[in-house]
Amino acid sequence: MGKISIKDIAKQAGVSSATVSRVINNNGRFSEKTREKVLALIEEFEYSPNIVAKSLRTKRSQSIGVIVPDISNEFFSQVTLAIENYCFTKGYSVFVCNTNEDEEKEKLYLKDLEAKGVDGLIYISGGTLDILSHISKRKIPIVCIDRKPKSKDVIIVESDNYSGGFMATEELVRVNCKKIVILKDYRNVTSAMYRFKGYRDALKKYGLPIDPTLVLSINISVNSARDAILELIRTNIAFDGVFATTDWLAVGALDALRQSKIKVPGEVKIVGFDNISITEYSCPKITTINQDKEKIGRISTKKLLEMIDGGPLSDSNEDIIIPVQLIRRETT
Amino acid sequence: MGKISIKDIAKQAGVSSATVSRVINNNGRFSEKTREKVLALIEEFEYSPNIVAKSLRTKRSQSIGVIVPDISNEFFSQVTLAIENYCFTKGYSVFVCNTNEDEEKEKLYLKDLEAKGVDGLIYISGGTLDILSHISKRKIPIVCIDRKPKSKDVIIVESDNYSGGFMATEELVRVNCKKIVILKDYRNVTSAMYRFKGYRDALKKYGLPIDPTLVLSINISVNSARDAILELIRTNIAFDGVFATTDWLAVGALDALRQSKIKVPGEVKIVGFDNISITEYSCPKITTINQDKEKIGRISTKKLLEMIDGGPLSDSNEDIIIPVQLIRRETT
DNA sequence: CTGAAAGCGCTAACAC
């Protein structure tokens, strides 16, 4: 016997499959009596509707795709977790797609997800690919986290990166840093750019010069950060503070400093960004800017689901900015 | 215009949709000439087949589900990453499902994934729920990572937990520990049990007694570990080594010790388990047992896909054991 | 309140 279908239930109940469908979806036009009978049968036979068939008919799959650079990075996994949790409460499932920052893979996924009929897409950060032009005409709702596509058909959710960058730098100034290095993504991704802008404006506010030799545009990895700081030390460029635009970069900087026997926070102070758990268990513990990952995930998903079944957009199509907080620990 | 379908392509090409289907799936029985024409049209119209329809017809969705306790835990996210990477190369997508160790949620997901027609399931670790009885008759292939269901219809992939436990304990003995605490999951999950067994056997081998007051069965969290060790200290129970059966537990232990001004590795040594990145950036850096997360994910997926389209099982239905390694760092 | 019938887009017999 293949799996039991709506027809089997209908037959048992002595009604048509249309009626069964109606009670399942609560579409009215059935008597209380049939309802009970059908529901009982469904229970008894442990029937559950074939969603694939349903999707084909309704063009709704009850699933979304999440495109993420690397799920093994805690920031992304936390956001993804929040997305998934919210989706679950609404009966949606989520396809998780790692791109490893590979645009080719990104494109392939885009196509595949569309073919699989996802109802929406959440894009977390990552590259510079112009997504919209790769999504086919028949537009599917998209929300972007930390990435600003050209189009205006897309909702953006992001942390207040500018303020974060400002606060981080300000904290360094507060503890008397005069020569503050910034470690940032070498690509022009929006989040990095805003954090950088915050850094510059904070420096300006406190009358500190912006020294290009202290602006380190690098690969986003522990090793690159370590190497960059090591290089700075080797070439005798003086600095007394580091604003690492992600916590992993802060970890790399810390490592370089320890290796070079430079005291933190004694001689050099550090502020990170993200507030992932490593900052709490490294030593010294890293002062950082908290991103509210749970909220980012939840709000994004909420908006996406609204777009999916609320049609265009409920209210304003404004970007959504999630506040950040300075978490003061031991590196400042 | 709704999305373009196989019929449109067929019409344009002046052939039937069956033929188009054949060339798409390379099922033979078409001329080279039609092939070219069809392919060109597909290109031109950017046609891509509707996988939902295909699934309905073929009972294959080209997607699998991964059920995981908590994706924000690095061990799980690394395994999941490996799964997803392998799947991608085979054209499969993966639904990631967090259960938060909640059996109710697990059951719900099981049902939902089945309804969505996943071709297979990978279960990572977690609870004690008897999955098989919750998967409907029409059995779908399953592989379990670190969890041993009753049935024999399922493939198990797991690290060599026994050896890991043994090696960890042996390392502690090597550095002269005599009173070795073990921090373990209070639930009878298979991985914890094997690690515990390794611990006991190593103790036995070196003629050390097994002291029940040093066997701490706790919740799997940094805080519980910290509290458990703090309590030990408070009650003056002597110990000079800790085998933490996960790295996060090791972090908790380390924290408790630091808080209590007990030197690590001077007075107490620690060995963790998993080898997640925190062990490399905590201080002191944590000696641990490496689990090959990439391999665990890859092998599991490989086996699953074999089950999916190889029918029952290619070769032996044996459990698959992935070797572990001791990574010596600074806590021993 | 209920049923019949069409059809979502695709594949798989089967016939030619």
Next chain:
DNA sequence: GTGTTAGCGCTTTCAG
């Protein structure tokens, strides 16, 4: 080599 047809399991007019 190619077309015709039926049907996967469901929802949704439309009639009654």
